[in-house]
Amino acid sequence: MLFSVEPKATIRDLYDREIELNELRNSVLRGDRLIAVYGIRRIGKTSLVRAFLSDLSQPYVLIDVRQIYFVEGNVNVSSLVRHVLDGFRKFMRKGERLWEGFKDALRGISWVRVSAGGVEIKLSRKSRANLIELLNAVDEWCGRNSTRFILVFDEAQYMRFSNIRYDGVLAWAYDNLSNVTFIVTGSEVGVLRNFLRIDDPKAPLYGRHVREIYVDRFSRETSINFLRRGFTELGIEVNDGELNEVYEKLDGIVGWLTLYGYLRGIEKLSHREALDKVFNDGVKLVLSELDAVIKPSRARYLAILNAVARGLNTWSEIRRYVEVRTGEISDTVFNKLIRNLVRYGYLSKVNNTYAIPDPVVAKAVTEVHIG
Ligand SMILES: Nc1ncnc2c1ncn2[C@@H]1O[C@H](COP(=O)(O)OP(=O)(O)OP(=O)(O)O)[C@@H](O)[C@H]1O
Ligand SMILES: [Mg+2]
Structure with a gap:
């Protein structure tokens, strides 16, 4: 049903998005190793990716990283590995022959126990090694079976709350695993790009080819x-x-x-x-949702958003409004706050003009007490 409020999970329920689906299909077919799907909240990223996966002949696992973060308070590697194994288990229940061989591949990992019922983690040794070891086993198994594995991290920017640096792991995987495609999605576009450090010359993923897909609003x-x-x-x-x-x-x-x-x-x-x-x-x-983002400087963040909601859209207009509402503010602090709002997707900036990309957000910030 088109109006069901959960993320869509089949192509049949997904309206439009033909272009984005084709981009995903071609990208996987070409063997791209890292795909990033960006878009503001509620624009349909999860639906797009889920529908895409449902139609795929290759094996895949989708991890809802935001969910892990909100349930567990962090995204530590042991729980991430557990979720990946859970994903495998779901596939294995389908009982396809292909997966019988996959169990054997996992048997080679000392901390994974494989039984008739499925797979489980026995103990967690050095965390970083865990994920890499697991991904290696997956990659080799794909190689032997001439298939690709698709590993999706939905709302991947939450991976920054972890005990290890996943950008390094992803860069390592990018270099070493030829049979795995990672798809990362993010509604906090700037935060995700920052986390992956795509634009940072000193970072491991810099200069690697990342296929970037933007999910936009409907016309x-x-x-x-x-x-x-x-x-x-x-x-x-x-x-x-x-x-x-x-x-x-x-x-x-x-x-x-x-x-x-x-x-x-x-x-x-x-x-x-x-x-x-x-x-x-x-x-x-x-x-x-906004609360968590603006907490460190609530009144000033709200004043910025409030200014833009009222139609003030240049740097200096907004800054003047914020000073009137909340008192003096240095350029440095103001720039940091306004940049954060852009990174989190609450503001957009085009040709040095700021706007609020979601009318419900615009209404919300005019109704709330700045105080
Ligand atoms: N192409 C589509 N056709 C039909 N319904 C859609 C489509 N895309 C999204 N929806 C619906 O819109 C809502 C938001 O979709 P979804 O959760 O996929 O967006 P999202 O970008 O992942 O959001 P969030 O940023 O909150 O994770 C859901 O109710 C979903 O069912
Ligand atoms: Mg989503």
Whole structure:
């Protein structure tokens, strides 16, 4: 169903995204080793990648790194390895012959126990070695079976909260594993790029070829067709004026469009109620997500966002507004704060003009008390 609110998991449920799917397919076919999928929150990164995987003939594992971080408070290597093994286990349950051989490959690793039921970790020795050893076994097994392994780290920027440096591990894998493709996604685009240190000449991944795919908002036409198709699926008639208003208010962000469709189509709210509820619930959601990012300097961050939401969009206009609201601020501090908001995706910067890329975020920051 088009309006189900979980990330989509099949091509059938995924609306559009043909270009991005083809880029992913070609990239894997070519044997690219590292693919980065970027896009603001709720733009459909997870859905795109999951749908892509569901159609793949090669083996894969998807790790929800944000989830691990929020459940465990960090993304230590032992838990990451455990999640990768969990992913294998799921595949093995399918009982394909291919996987029988894979069990044998894992038997070679001293800290993995392989039984009829599946695989488990016996003990964790030196953590860094664990992941590399595991990836090596996977790579060799793929080589023997003429296949590629696709390992996805969804919201990979959370990997920075770990006991080891994964950028080094990824760079090592990039150099040494010819049969593994890594896909990393990130809604905090600048944070992910920083974490991978793609642009840092001294960093291990610098100069390596990273295929970068940007997931963008739907155009007006695509948004309206998406909504129309979702309502048709549910046998509900809607008028074009309403759909146009939804597009104008929610600006082609598929996550919000889906929520609107769900509220109207499944929960049977009216057009107006559904649209209001997207904003009301969305504002709460956005503020809880934003909280973690702005905590160190809450009032100033909020003042910056508030300025932009009010239409002030140049560096000096925003800076003046922030000083009026929260007192004197040095250029250095102001630059750091505004840069962070861009890195986290709460602001976009085009031609030295700042904007808030999500209308629900814009509403949220005008409603909250800066104080
Ligand atoms: N192409 C699509 N067709 C239909 N529904 C979609 C599509 N892309 C995303 N959705 C819906 O939009 C919502 C957000 O999608 P998803 O979770 O994949 O986005 P995301 O970019 O991974 O978000 P986040 O940044 O929160 O992880 C979900 O309800 C999902 O079902
Ligand atoms: Mg996601």
